[in-house]
Amino acid sequence: MNFSEVFKLSSLLCKFSPDGKYLASCVQYRLVIRDVNTLQILQLYTCLDQIQHIEWSADSLFILCAMYKRGLVQVWSLEQPEWHCRIDEGSAGLVASCWSPDGRHILNTTEFHLRITVWSLCTKSVSYIKYPKACQQGITFTRDGRYMALAERRDCKDHVSVFVCSDWQLLRHFDTETQDLAGIEWAPNGCVLAVWDTCLEYKVLLYSLDGRLLSAYCAYEWSLGVKSVAWSPSSQFLAVGSYDGKVRILNHVTWKMITEFGHPATINNPKIVVYKEAEKNPRLALGRLAFPPPRAAAGPASTTESKYEIASAPVSLQTLKPIADRANPKIGIGALAFSPDNYFLATRNDSVPNAVWIWDIQKLRLFVVLEQLSPVRFFQWDPQQPRLAICTGGGKVYLWSPAGCVSVQVPGEGDFQVLSLCWHFSGDSLALLSKDHFCLCFLETEERVGTTFGRPGDHT
């Protein structure tokens, strides 16, 4: 595993281009485009203000930079550095900006969700979509880029509109049986739309592309409901994480629940491998025992190395007692993601913030639990293979694969607190983002990572 040198970064804005050739990063009001392999600067664009959001177009030809404060979007072309485009939303304001899947239209959401403006880069035409709903995830495109679903609110009722992205024609418009719609998400095959209600009510609705209600699912009533939703890449399963600390897997044939994954704080089954991150005492091998221990002298915890240990059968995980009288309590399944090959599901229970649970989807049971020393901030699957990268806001990045798991210290002077990460689409490299810096981590394809530490032996 190799690390690049550390580059400057602001607002955690660092993105690989979809074709994997470029890496865009922002430093204040400057946009830097680098070659992924050489990391040499290819282009340097200067925006009008501090960049708050960047996004690559699907064909990697353009990149948009949004400056919400000024209601501005600037678009840059990689092919023609002199080409520029500036979209000003004026007094309407701007809260969100994104590309349409064709890479020739930009969708800007104005303040107060008054409307969505669709700007075209090909023609002078501007389209408006009124009544978008302000919610967690109100806009979603199918994977093939043909259709867009948009959550709307009209006459105190939730609606979903399906647009054809090629000409922004409204294809379907239907109201949903939700109290207060919270999110929508297309299945990867683009034929089924999952709609879930606000956390006050557990309700998951599934609509066909043509607007028919396929199924409605409700696990329980009178309690906080859905917190997170994820489709499996094969569109076969819909995983619904809820505030009761369970993940329910729905199947695509009957849209009924096949199984329920509880997240107990104690793991008794000896078949389940529990990896516990443990601090390694540095310099112990040299036989020099400093007093007071060097950890205290060194100060930040991130400098001490750590390793994974396999905990024996009854393991109790650190749990957080939620504060009941506060909004957005730290309970429930806050994050869940399927591995690209459909074999695994990674989840995080917010009341057990240090643990990542990895479930075997073939056998529909818990497979591995990773317990970190500090709360898990983010995790993401390698796009090519079942390999999970985890960061906890410390100086280490953690990788898990069925062969085992490993904790890697990010080298370099000073702290490098990994707050977020993103994979290159080939799975060969990984961008690690800290507050002010980023670096690339290159993973050797020959050597499998899992062989270094904490290998359980017979898990394949």
Place this chain on the structure above:
Amino acid sequence: MGEWMTVTDPDLSSESKNICQYTSETKMSPSSLYSQQVLCSSIPLSKNVHSFFSAFCTEENIEQSISYLDQELTTFGFPSLYEESKGKDTKRELNIVAVLNCMNELLVLQRKNLLAQENVETQNLKLGSDMDHLQNCYAKLKEQLETSRREMIGLQERDRQLQCKNRNLHQLLKNEKDEVQKLQNIIASRATQYNHDMKRKEREYNKLKERLHQLVMNKKDKKIAMEVLNYVGRADGKRGSWRTGKTEARNEDEMYKILLNDYEYRQKQILMENAELKKVLQQMKKEMISLLSPQKQKPRERADDSTGTVISDAEEDAGELSRESMWDLSCETVREQLTNSIRKQWRILKSHVEKLDNQVSKVHLEGFNDEDVISRQDHEQETEKLELEIQQCKEMIKTQQQLLQQQLATACDDDTTSLLRDCYLLEEKERLKEEWSLFKEQKKNFEKERRSFTEAAIRLGLERKAFEEERASWLKQQFLNMTTFDHQNSENMKLFSAFSGSSDRDSLTVHSRPRQKKPHGVSNGSPVCTSKLTKSLPASPSTSDFCQTRSCASEHSSINVLNITPEETKPNPVGREGTNQKWSMASRPGSQEGCHSGRSSTCTNSHVEKDDLP
């Protein structure tokens, strides 16, 4: 109190009756009433007697008193004090004898009365104590009754309180329920109110939004604009098209196409899955048929028609299906056929399995193979035991190895290594030392035992010798006494005597064996003696045998006597096997020596017995 009295009354009456009987018995005088009077009067009388006596009789009134006494006595049924006069006028003479008799009787009576009185007094005392006891009991019971009554009252009070409480709680519950109901109503009304308000707010918000929209958008805001250097081409290279009804229709078409594709894809997948499942079913069916076919003959033989026909049906079905091979056609009939045949076969299989189960259970019920079939528990126990044994063996091997190493270490005489080993095996060594001392002690004990045994053997030998000598002298004497005595008879006698001491000799052989092994014998005479004994013993297998072979017994005995010499030096060609056996057994460890030698002696016994018979 009254009750108690009535209870004890009969006792008293019976007592008195007893006394009555007693008195009536002593005096031959009649009625019980009278005797009771006696009894009653006797008590004060006895007390007054002395004081009365002094004043009763004086010098003057002797006559009167005598006559009075006589009168009294006669009235009480005593014989008269006077002599019976011949004539009427003559003064009756005082009969001293009668007086004395009367006195005596009176005294006896008095004593008896005293005794009775004593009895009655003790009785009275007893009854008094009984009464006291009962009174105590009564008081106690009364107390108990009181306390229990109090308790009961307390409990009743508590019960009442609890009931009261319960009632209160019920009331509270009801109140709470009412409260809950009220709150629910409030919540519901609030919720509706909230929803209503929300809707109103949202509408207002929408209105505001609308207004804002108008204000912001219709102002011809110059700022809302896009500056582009030049427009870029579409990604697909096509030009944008106008929105018309045609495009709309096209979009619809496309959408349905996508949906259709998806459904087709899914259908294909399902078909594939179905085909797989069918294949599995078919295979299962085939396997079932093959499994059940050997069974088929038996039911037919037993004229079990139903199963037989079902099987044949199934076979036909299978044949049809395989002939038609229409797996691709998922038509109803095929499916039905397949599922039906599978169902049938499954039924057969089930019945078969059930039958087997029944058989098994029957066998279990009969308890036929209960001994043969080892229960799982036993099995486990056995394995556990074996494992333990293995463990022990391993340990033993280990210790042996260690000992060997130790020995080697001492043999090679390397000081440092031995030291090292010593420090490693110090504990082990100590343990061994302990064991060694134990062994030594045991050995000592054994030696002691052996010595005592040999001593006993010697003593016995000496005794035997003396006995032999005595017998010889006796025989000689007899011989001398009866010269006409048959030679054979004398021999017979001798052998019989030898036989009668066989049990003694058994023990002798047992104890003498160790001595044979010992290089330093205790005495020179004894080995000869014992060897002779062992050899002479087999000559008498049993009395009946002996009687049958009596004619040749003399020769055998003589032969045996000839074979007195020690076995190892001059083994008997016939009994060699026997002796060999004996020695091999004797070479076993010392601890088992006793029993082994005992056994070996029996071995030799049987062996030589065989020798003798032919």
